[in-house]
Amino acid sequence: MALLICVPGPVLAESCFAPSRPFLPSDSQAARDYADIIRGDFEDYIQDIQSYFRCLDSERARAFEEAREVSEEYGRFLQSVGD
Numbered sequence: 001m002a003l004l005i006c007v008p009g010p011v012l013a014e015s016c017f018a019p020s021r022p023f024l025p026s027d028s029q030a031a032r033d034y035a036d037i038i039r040g041d042f043e044d045y046i047q048d049i050q051s052y053f054r055c056l057d058s059e060r061a062r063a064f065e066e067a068r069e070v071s072e073e074y075g076r077f078l079q080s081v082g083d
Contacts, residue, residue: 014059016055020045
């Protein structure tokens with residue numbers, strides 16, 4: 001925890017975790033027997049994958065902004081050392 005306090009917030013990248021694929025039994029009788037559970041698993045997956053995509057989009061935007069800032073800092077550094 002102390003380490004996290006020392007690191008500025010913008011430096012911390014967001015972790016995006018892809019959801020697990022829902023299980024679909026190959027046995028059609030089992031699929032019918034557990035249709036409500038399977039349906040729920042698929043609906044949960046669709047919601048979770050949408051959240052995952054939003055997370056990736058957010059992380060991509062953050063990384064681009066960071067890269068832009070680092071590039072500017074590097075340019076200032078090169079000017080300051082005369083390169």
